[in-house]
Amino acid sequence: xxxxxxxxxxxxxxxxxxxxxxxxxxxxxxxxxxxxxxxxxxxxxxxxxxxxxxxxxxxxxxxxxxxxxxxxxxxxxxxxxxxxxxxxxxxxxxxxxxxxxxxxxxxxxxxxxxxxxxxxxxxxxxxxxxxxxxxxxxxxxxxxxxxxxxxxxxxxxxxxxxxxxxxxxxxxxxxxxxxxxxxxxxxxxxxxxxxxxxxxxxxxxxxxxxxxxxxxxxxxx
Amino acid sequence: xxxxxxxxxxxxxxxxxxxxxxxxxxxxxxxxxxxxxxxxxxxxxxxxxxxxxxxxxxxxxxxxxxxxxxxxxxxxxxxxxxxxxxxxxxxxxxxxxxxxxxxxxxxxxxxxxxxxxxxxxxxxxxxxxxxxxxxxxxxxxxxxxxxxxxxxxxxxxxxxxxxxxxxxxxxxxxxxxxxxxxxxxxxxxxxxxxxxxxxxxxxxxxxxxxxxxxxxxxxxxxxxxxxxxxxxxxxxxxxxxxxxxxxxxxxx
Numbered sequence: 225x226x227x228x229x230x231x232x233x234x235x236x237x238x239x240x241x242x243x244x245x246x247x248x249x250x251x252x253x254x255x256x257x258x259x260x261x262x263x264x265x266x267x268x269x270x271x272x273x274x275x276x277x278x279x280x281x282x283x284x285x286x287x288x289x290x291x292x293x294x295x296x297x298x299x300x301x302x303x304x305x306x307x308x309x310x311x312x313x314x315x316x317x318x319x320x321x322x323x324x325x326x327x328x329x330x331x332x333x334x335x336x337x338x339x340x341x342x343x344x345x346x347x348x349x350x351x352x353x354x355x356x357x358x359x360x361x362x363x364x365x366x367x368x369x370x371x372x373x374x375x376x377x378x379x380x381x382x383x384x385x386x387x388x389x390x391x392x393x394x395x396x397x398x399x400x401x402x403x404x405x406x407x408x409x410x411x412x413x414x415x416x417x418x419x420x421x422x423x424x425x426x427x428x429x430x431x432x433x434x435x436x437x438x439x440x441x442x443x444x445x
Numbered sequence: 446x447x448x449x450x451x452x453x454x455x456x457x458x459x460x461x462x463x464x465x466x467x468x469x470x471x472x473x474x475x476x477x478x479x480x481x482x483x484x485x486x487x488x489x490x491x492x493x494x495x496x497x498x499x500x501x502x503x504x505x506x507x508x509x510x511x512x513x514x515x516x517x518x519x520x521x522x523x524x525x526x527x528x529x530x531x532x533x534x535x536x537x538x539x540x541x542x543x544x545x546x547x548x549x550x551x552x553x554x555x556x557x558x559x560x561x562x563x564x565x566x567x568x569x570x571x572x573x574x575x576x577x578x579x580x581x582x583x584x585x586x587x588x589x590x591x592x593x594x595x596x597x598x599x600x601x602x603x604x605x606x607x608x609x610x611x612x613x614x615x616x617x618x619x620x621x622x623x624x625x626x627x628x629x630x631x632x633x634x635x636x637x638x639x640x641x642x643x644x645x646x647x648x649x650x651x652x653x654x655x656x657x658x659x660x661x662x663x664x665x666x667x668x669x670x671x672x673x674x675x676x677x678x679x680x681x682x683x684x685x686x687x688x689x690x691x692x693x694x695x696x697x
Contacts, residue, residue: 344625407643408636416635417628433627 269397270370270390271362277307277399278357278374281345285352293444297346304345309391309398310338316400317414318430321422329427336434343441354379368392369400457616471515477526478507478514483565484529491537492653496527503527528644532561536645537652545634552619553637 280303284296291299304310314334315322322330356377363371372388389401401411421430461469481504488497503519503526511518520526535557543557551562619633626632649655 340627405640408639412639413632413635416631417626420628420631437627 268362268370269392270388271359271372273307273390273397273399274372274374274388275359277303278359280307281349282352282357285349288350288352293346293350293442296349297342297442300345300349301342304342305338306396307399308341309393309395309400310334310341312391312393312398312400313337313411313414316411317418318422319415319419321427325427329431332431333427333434336431336438340434340438340441343438347441347444365389370397373406453616454620457620474507474511474517475514477517478504478511481507483531483569484527487529487531487534488527490531490534491529491648493527493529493648493651494653496529496651499524500527500529528647530558530561531564532558533645533648535561537648537654545638547630547633553633555641558641 280300284291284299287299288296311334314337315330317337318325318333325333358375358377360373360375363373365371368391370390372390374386374388376384376386378384385405387403387406388399389403390397391400393400401409403409418430421433425432464472481500485497485500485504488500502522503524506519506522506524507514507517510516517526532555540557543555545553545555546559547553548559551559554562622633622636623629
């Protein structure tokens with residue numbers, strides 16, 4: 225979920241390093257880090273789910289130029305839909321207001337969030353420069369979820385940690401959150417954004433914002 | 446925000462495009478290394494023995510083998526960068542709740558961290574402005590101390606020059622963060638709070654004051670893979686509490 229670029233600059237100043245990681249992993253620019261080698265725990269379904277995602281990303285990245293932006297979007301859409309539980313993530317990001325929404329409103333939010341997420345991946349995974357993405361280990365959580373720890377190793381040796389929270393949803397193990405550097409939750413950040421927009425403009429404004437971001441990404445800007 | 450778009454972001458983009466990455470990295474390393482004594486002091490104030498020892502090791506290695514801090518050799522020697530600032534110290538000492546602020550130049554912060562930054566700034570000025578000349582003046586004839594003091598003064602001046610460039614690199618990344626968000630202020634606040642809370646939690650968990658010491662020296666280096674702050678860790682940010690609670694029992 226946290227798209228990363230391949231040439232994030234390095235620093236050890238706390239805030240400097242922090243922003244480098246945030247920028248690198250929030251999907252903001254240029255190319256994304258690509259998997260070069262996968263080392264998943266054999267047999268663990270949660271780790272296998274993340275490995276499948278990484279494999280698809282790697283393949284897409286290597287074919288990025290031939291596929292083009294739309295081709296990458298079409299290729300990644302079914303993979304992301306299977307790897308992530310995007311409807312659940314949408315619901316959690318909306319929060320308590322979800323119960324007050326109509327079914328069409330809920331579906332509109334899920335569709336717009338799914339489109340924006342897929343567009344983010346298609347936009348960022350636009351090349352390959354030798355990065356490695358490694359699935360390292362799985363940690364069972366008290367509530368039955370699993371935390372899949374991975375790390376991205378850039379071509380120059382720099383490392384970024386990405387941990388995936390994976391849940392058995394009944395339709396298989398699906399990612400429901402991603403932690404940048406093990407601490408910054410993608411879903412908590414999205415929830416903050418959603419909450420602010422819902423408070424000021426309601427569900428229609430949220431859908432409009434998600435679609436606007438999706439449009440921007442799919443235009444390649 | 447307009448100032449960021451019209452002045453800061455273009456300058457940051459130019460810095461990113463013109464200056465090679467290795468140079469930018471070394472500038473960042475240099476400034477970070479100059480800050481290590483403050484990290485050490487705060488780790489001591491927090492009774493984080495392991496973090497303090499690691500910071501001493503980092504400063505020694507990077508100041509020598511790392512050519513005055515230009516290269517972060519220490520991280521590869523299993524001496525990861527430690528957190529440590531006076532805002533964090535105040536948190537360990539009991540100043541827990543603090544209003545969020547976004548200030549020009551300083552950026553997103555809170556009252557507690559603003560106090561911490563002010564105290565550190567106020568401490569640094571007399572340190573470099575008076576202590577170094579005093580050492581030079583008091584040194585016996587023929588001693589190498591004046592040369593060392595002069596070198597230290599030059600380093601501090603270089604640090605003052607280099608620091609704004611690290612801010613530009615941060616601003617470049619801030620622009621990218623803004624580009625990816627649908628509500629930048631809310632995203633920024635959430636990300637800042639989560640990242641900061643992780644540092645504060647680490648300090649509390651490893652501080653002798655709070656009785657959780659024993660896991661010191663874990664560091665927050667990029668090669669560290671830390672368990673998520675929730676549901677494993679407490680306390681958490683407000684946002685993470687909300688999301689964690691929302692997860693319980695939710696399957697679809």
